Amino acid sequence: MAGPTAYFNPANAETLDASTRALVDRRARVLGPAYRLFYEHPVQFVRGRGTKLWDAEGHEYLDVYNNVPSVGHSHPRVVAAIAEQAATLNTHTRYLQEGILDYSEDLLGTLPADIGTIMYTCTGSEAGDLALRIAKHATGGTGVIVTSNAYHGVTTEIAAISPSLGGVDSVAPWVRLVPAPATGVDFAAGVRAAIADLEANGIRPAALIVDTIFASDGVYPEVAGFGEAVAAVRAAGGLFIADEVQPGFGRLGTGMWGFDRHGLVPDIVTVGKPMGNGHPIAAVMARPEFIEAFGRDVRYFNTFGGNPVSIAAARATLDVVRDERLIDNARDVGAHLMAGLTTIASTHEAVGEIRGAGLFIGVELVADRGAVEPSAAPNEKLALAVVNGLRERRVLLSASGPDNNVLKVRPPLPFSYADADRFLGELDATLTEATAASTTTAAN
């Protein structure tokens, strides 16, 4: 089983203080082993606000990781919207509601005009699952093309197109993997080869689906041949599905959507995580003809999907993104972070490529940049040490990529310059410490 970095290892339970250990033991018994915890020393939070979380002892943590509370933990406008709507009415979409129409029209207005229809779900997994159903229905195809370390969700169907899950969740026979768009990779060539392989096996392509920031592949903001790849899939009868669950809602600092940065218009778009700032709401948006055909032929009703409270949460979240100019903030503070990370790289040989857009930045850690460039060996061990070291300094971070060596800088969007400087200082110190520790270890 592929293991992302920095999970707590239950075998180390005896290293924990008594009360943490008691919680960890209860958790293992009640929730089972799927419920993995972050960090060598798991952390328990009791309060959150903006870009900060607090533990039971009142210690403040800087959140450089969580993209779900996108407009900030417990944003008062989102909280008030949820509370007010829950106290008033929460039903389902088989009664008329005006709020869902107002919000839908507003949200669709942020996408290219071709994408005119929306269907609501509760999670990104459900959105991906529905998007694939729509694409297969529209095309008559079954083949799906994804990147080699893609993650799109956890339903049976979507786990089968998520090679990053690894292990027994190996991808389905109708899935083809293409290399992520790393430096020097021609994305279109990979996609054309995948199409040819599908067709050689008698499988008609239904869709190319990509996370437009390629988060689980290691964060790739630039994609050579993206437009040609999309054109090739369409020429083969398939659709282009943009998975905007991670990049969407302004995180990349250049507009609302990741696909916008590439000048592309998808056939289907999925959104999730940040949509309701933590409230379970997600959606599929598509060219009307696809949703029309699907809705005519297939019965689909999502009990909680698009209910008034979910819509109120999404409405307030979108309002805050605009009113607090969070896209501009993502652009500006993201640029400041990139500059600071580049400065850090100049004094830390283990820092490799730094890639990102807005407030989604990947920082590669490598064995020894100077010695082995350009194909520096991934340094998962150091990434693990840095993520755990930062946690001890009360800064929350994680790592991603097929080798778990890419630090994932992905804070709530109201991340300030002061937050950025605090993070950069702690990262610099942690890298110094972790590098010294590994040198000492090596010398012993």
Place this chain on the structure above:
Amino acid sequence: MAGPTAYFNPANAETLDASTRALVDRRARVLGPAYRLFYEHPVQFVRGRGTKLWDAEGHEYLDVYNNVPSVGHSHPRVVAAIAEQAATLNTHTRYLQEGILDYSEDLLGTLPADIGTIMYTCTGSEAGDLALRIAKHATGGTGVIVTSNAYHGVTTEIAAISPSLGGVDSVAPWVRLVPAPATGVDFAAGVRAAIADLEANGIRPAALIVDTIFASDGVYPEVAGFGEAVAAVRAAGGLFIADEVQPGFGRLGTGMWGFDRHGLVPDIVTVGKPMGNGHPIAAVMARPEFIEAFGRDVRYFNTFGGNPVSIAAARATLDVVRDERLIDNARDVGAHLMAGLTTIASTHEAVGEIRGAGLFIGVELVADRGAVEPSAAPNEKLALAVVNGLRERRVLLSASGPDNNVLKVRPPLPFSYADADRFLGELDATLTEATAASTTTAAN
């Protein structure tokens, strides 16, 4: 495509008043045809409380249909719990949280001791999808047995075991259908035949999954041969999954769970709709060994699943079920309803079998009970007229079953004796009207 009763037909848009029509048109454009509306005259609610909903003109409706707001629309304790937790902290399960453990232990305590572990999702569909993944992983089998008009959800995998969806969503080749436990049906015989057919086709059974009140099949509280059916599946290497999304959390008036009424202990239990009184939370509970094995081999993380706000909603909902003695209320008011419905049947020849437990009652409408008993022809047309007639009288109801002729009486659990009497009176009047109308039509 199988069509449940009483949906609005968009072809009749011109019969609507101008403002309703404007909403219906916007809705068709923005949400597409999957978003079907209830009733000939769709209704727009602006407020809910307890067993009542109000439209924009201030008219009060009695809710005899909605099982999701199980402890009553906008219950103040649930609303307060959501508001308070949302204002404090809403993260995910990779940090330690005590609330999720307290709630999980409490909830698991209401199930047989063998079922000791829980995993959280956001919807019943996700829960069913995860339950099947666990069952297939545990057994090595792929075959699934469901009832002939079963509905278990809308992910790709779960739609494939939901024959009630009909049309292009026909069941997968690894699915076998068995007759619902109507009077005279030996449920075990059907399941044994399904097992034999799977095995004859080289498909190893993974699970028998049933909604323990058989809601979409037409509501069947008594099941001849249920225990033998479960034993047969286990003997063939499969598991018994109880889908408690509809019957669970006390609706049947005889304890928390539908399977309890049959003296059975499932291997896996799925819960959803009423769990958080409308907040998107659902779960899979299972014998620990199955979740242990799955969690060891398969990566599964549900971003919103079991987050602190969802848990707070579920916590408050369960507290209200107990503190307001809603299971007793379901039993007592349910019995009162059954008696009242029986009285109504004595003066309406079109009322056939009345089946139910607690506040889940199915009322068959038939062509002419006197003439053709015991196999009275289902009367979908009358059911449609009754559901729409009740809506005009501001009483919300629906119909189910393979022939859409079973009135589904399934109100929020705080349904009072006064609510019951109001419903019974309106149903009696509506039946009289609808029968007279159909007689007049027939005479013309």
